[in-house]
Amino acid sequence: MSDKTTSIEQIVGALADGMTIGIGGWATRRKPMALVRAIARSALRDLTVVSYGGPDVGILAAAGKLRRLVFGFVSLDHIPLDPHFRAARQAGLPVWELDEGMLHWGLRAAAMRLPFLPTRAGLGTDIARQPEFRTITSPYDDAEALLAMPAIHLDAALLHVHRADRAGNTLTLSPDPFFDALMARAARQVFVTTEQLVDTAALDMQANARCNLFERALVTGVALAPYGAHPTSAAPDYQLDLPYLKTYAAAAADPASWHAYRSRFIDVSSEDYLCAVGGASSVHAQPVPAY
Numbered sequence: 001m002s003d004k005t006t007s008i009e010q011i012v013g014a015l016a017d018g019m020t021i022g023i024g025g026w027a028t029r030r031k032p033m034a035l036v037r038a039i040a041r042s043a044l045r046d047l048t049v050v051s052y053g054g055p056d057v058g059i060l061a062a063a064g065k066l067r068r069l070v071f072g073f074v075s076l077d078h079i080p081l082d083p084h085f086r087a088a089r090q091a092g093l094p095v096w097e098l099d100e101g102m103l104h105w106g107l108r109a110a111a112m113r114l115p116f117l118p119t120r121a122g123l124g125t126d127i128a129r130q131p132e133f134r135t136i137t138s139p140y141d142d143a144e145a146l147l148a149m150p151a152i153h154l155d156a157a158l159l160h161v162h163r164a165d166r167a168g169n170t171l172t173l174s175p176d177p178f179f180d181a182l183m184a185r186a187a188r189q190v191f192v193t194t195e196q197l198v199d200t201a202a203l204d205m206q207a208n209a210r211c212n213l214f215e216r217a218l219v220t221g222v223a224l225a226p227y228g229a230h231p232t233s234a235a236p237d238y239q240l241d242l243p244y245l246k247t248y249a250a251a252a253a254d255p256a257s258w259h260a261y262r263s264r265f266i267d268v269s270s271e272d273y274l275c276a277v278g279g280a281s282s283v284h285a286q287p288v289p290a291y
Helices: 008-014 033-041 055-062 083-090 100-111 180-186 205-211 242-250 255-265 270-276 279-284
Strands: 020-023 047-053 066-074 095-097 116-119 134-137 145-150 154-164 187-197 221-224
Touching: 008 033, 008 187, 008 221, 033 055, 033 154, 033 187, 033 270, 047 055, 047 100, 055 066, 055 083, 055 242, 066 083, 066 100, 083 242, 100 116, 100 145, 100 180, 116 134, 154 180, 180 187, 242 255, 255 270, 270 279
Parallel strands: 020 047, 020 154, 047 066, 066 095, 154 187, 187 221
Antiparallel strands: 116 145, 134 145
């Protein structure tokens, strides 16, 4: 089997201006934040990001990396609306706003190599008035009018997992994998960061097959990134860091606050980032959140 190990810097180097990039995870859970911060530091620009958004979207919006956003929501869970996203949206960031189920269906259509999937979601709402949508009539006796949700194809998917080997086999151990598998199958390239890089035998695939969400053949590269989801959770390894998320949200207050935040938490190495958030002991001390 080929060795697919790489680095965060090499993953960012494989991306290009103007790409459509899917970012896995869900709001404050399993976001590939080490990769997101690396993109924020990079010269990349004009990205279309597809996400069930959290601080990934907020950071890239604040850093000026987005040309367009395709999203079902952008939330920090305990902070209902990411304030960096709010500021970018109010400043005119182009978006394609979708119902959560419609975004799911668009990714699934791309994963299934279909041009669209029919749905009732969105009918009767202003979402369906957006120019990307068409309606379709059921060919069966019901003749029901349905919305045709177009496939959402990705140039690259960025995902964070708990364990991986050098061949691209992965384990996602949290109970909420949601749509990472669909993003992997909807993308031309799949880049994974992992909490731990282990030997294949240590994955114990026979016992953990349900945690292997997508085939190794889909994976383009795997980079070791301990605490790479912080400040979002990578449960059961660690929980979301609510005190840090409050610091992040407060940085949207004005340009000076963002500059100070960026200097402390983004324009630094992974080691310095971990020190800045209080070290590994602080990350592991965060309690299980109540949603």
